[in-house]
Amino acid sequence: MINKIARSIADALADVKDGSTVLIGGFGTSGIPSELIDGLIEQGAKDLTVVNNNAGNGEVGLAALLKTGRVRKVICSFPRQVDSQIFDGLYRSGQLELELVPQGNLAERIRAAGAGIGAFFSPTGFGTELAKNADGSAKETREINGKHYVLEMPIYADVALIKAEQGDRWGNLTYRMAARNFGPVMATAAKKTVATVHEIVELGALNPEHIVTPGIFVHQIVKIDRVATQAGGIKRAA
Structure with a gap:
């Protein structure tokens, strides 16, 4: 029986190796797989090449990964912004390499890898x-x-970390609005794709016309709680 549901983020990321190229979904702060990034930090892989549209915000998510010093190179299209102090400090001190790629080229280079285009x-x-x-x-x-x-040239990866909305045990995925961003093309370009979902549904519950990423491109999914911002602060849904 095909079952791609991982017991935990730690299990899903256990085999990420030092020196890996990691595709990380997200556009600014939309669709960032924060839980998977935190899991990668805990996992401990180093000498990483990270591919993302940005280079981190504040000191959480991708910025937190950069702060560990375990990222050797960033490939992105928009590295500097108001709160990119972690990237700025590492890059200016020569501790981090940068490959700057126009956004359309970035998406197409990833897509080319998944499509088998040389x-x-x-x-x-x-x-x-x-x-x-x-x-x-x-x-x-x-x-x-x-x-x-x-x-x-195409950008091939060892691992892709993406954020989806719904998934089933075969790994079929749907996304929520802008959280989709680079997720679908990244899933096709990596040897292993791990996705977080907010809801795991039964096989057949997803309309085939609504499935954006077929399970053939997904290796493991992990269910995470949805975090909603309310007037009283942050509430984590069950």
Whole structure:
């Protein structure tokens, strides 16, 4: 019987290895799999390459992971914001590498990995510093129909951590509004995908037309409580 429901976050993340590339869903603070990030901190893997749209907010979530010093490199499109002090400090002191990728290219590089596309040409970044590799060498360019393009490579990952809304024991997932963001493409591009869900439903309860990420791309799901902000503070739902 296929059953991808993990007993705990610790069980789901137990085999994450040092040196892994980790895709982490989220757009700003929307759809961040905070519980999985906290679990990764507790798990202890180090020398990580983290791929996310941002580079952390405040001192929680991804910022807390960066603060542990166990992230070697960040690949993202929007690293600096008002409360990105953890990233700023590590990057300016040379303790953290950064690969800056335009947001559309970031999504497409991840999607390309999941779709089995060897590489693709994008017009974004042509003629800028973004058309260079990490070592300073120029990326391959090509003129197609009078327009200039830059060759971009897929981003493959060892693990993807994403936040979903509902799931079943086969790993089929639905999402809630903007929490969806990069989750569906990240799930396809990793050797192992772990998702949190707020509700686990019986097989057949999810309308097939509403399933965004099929279970074939998901290895384990973990049910977490929903946290709601109310006038009296934070209330954790059962």
